[in-house]
Amino acid sequence: MIDIQTFMLALGVGNIAFALLMAGYMRGAPSNSALKAWMWARLLSGLGQVCAWTAPHFGVDLLVDVASFTWVAGAAMELGAYCLFFGFRRWRQALYPATVAAMLVVASAAALGASPRQMTWTVAVLVALLASAAAMILLRPQKDAPLLQRLIGAVDALFALAIWMWMAVADGRTDAFNASPILGFAYLSSYLLMIVNGFGFLLLCKMKDDAGMRRLATIDGLTETLNRRAFFERADAARMLAQRLRKPIALMMLDLDHFKQLNDGFGHACGDEALRVFAATARGMLREHDLMGRLGGEEFALALPGTSLEGALHAAERLRVAVTEAPLPSCATGYRMTVSIGVIVIEPNEELTAALARADHALYAAKVGGRNRVEVGSAILKCA
Structure with a gap:
């Protein structure tokens, strides 16, 4: 006892x-x-x-x-x-x-x-x-x-x-x-x-x-988006799933316009805030299963499973407008952010790296065309 x-x-x-x-x-x-x-x-x-x-x-x-x-x-x-x-x-x-x-x-x-x-x-x-x-x-x-x-x-x-x-x-x-x-x-x-x-x-x-x-190991510490490696892994998995289900999957490449001028004019801390504001603005417009990653610097990518080209263009335009309305009050009052976006739909059996290259070419076209715009990437040329 x-x-x-x-x-x-x-x-x-x-x-x-x-x-x-x-x-x-x-x-x-x-x-x-x-x-x-x-x-x-x-x-x-x-x-x-x-x-x-x-x-x-x-x-x-x-x-x-x-x-x-x-x-x-x-x-x-x-x-x-x-x-x-x-x-x-x-x-x-x-x-x-x-x-x-x-x-x-x-x-x-x-x-x-x-x-x-x-x-x-x-x-x-x-x-x-x-x-x-x-x-x-x-x-x-x-x-x-x-x-x-x-x-x-x-x-x-x-x-x-x-x-x-x-x-x-x-x-x-x-x-x-x-x-x-x-x-x-x-x-x-x-x-x-x-x-x-x-x-x-x-x-x-x-x-x-x-x-x-x-x-x-998977999240970018500044923007709270996927880092480059994690985005590639998850976007490729989403691509293969979409291929098996015979569903479309859209891909975007995004780049903040004149980002170097923002850094030089207002400081790198302001540039960091701009990246955070942009990422938060984009996340607020995405669906739960959409993927967003920071590929480096001010360059980002989006993968939108189950989204056609028409739907992707509509989403890209809404995002472009939302970014122009997002202020940076603490460091650059009066400055207006803009973003250029390249949009494609991944073709059947197309590798992710090839699809990203097409989206990147579309992004370059948006930059050359005056920035603050959305451009559609060219389709894959098929041999007769």
């Missing part, structure tokens, strides 16, 4: 061990504020649990209060780690006052001479509320949320439920595992929380870092 004090020691040692494990991991990993907050949350929770075990064994009543404060602080910091991980913007405006209020509740209970049982209940309510909030964040409706995130959220919800059930059914008894099935459920949920959430959050952060590295 394991009593609650022994179980608290096991939890405390486990949480402190997790904190040290995370500290070691972070020494060789990129800086991660969410993981750092999680490490401190585990450490605070572990210290609180060790203090809860130490107090009755050494007769230091002050450690009961220390345990209460650190346990609540650990739960609040864990919630903050989730907020940092998901990039919430105004979470501090809600969590900081809530944490201060929770600490004041614990301080008031201690100042009023609450009994150990009353203090335990006070801390349990606060921790259950924070764990419930964490579960809501992790289990909220979210597109493409990883299964690991849902699992951590389910464990948080299970832990909060176990606390509420213990308070409702177990009548505050904390003597042993077999004193009540509810106690056993609550204690085992706590241990499950430590193991699953400890390793789970570490893996979740690693998954996010790996996704970031994959993104860096």
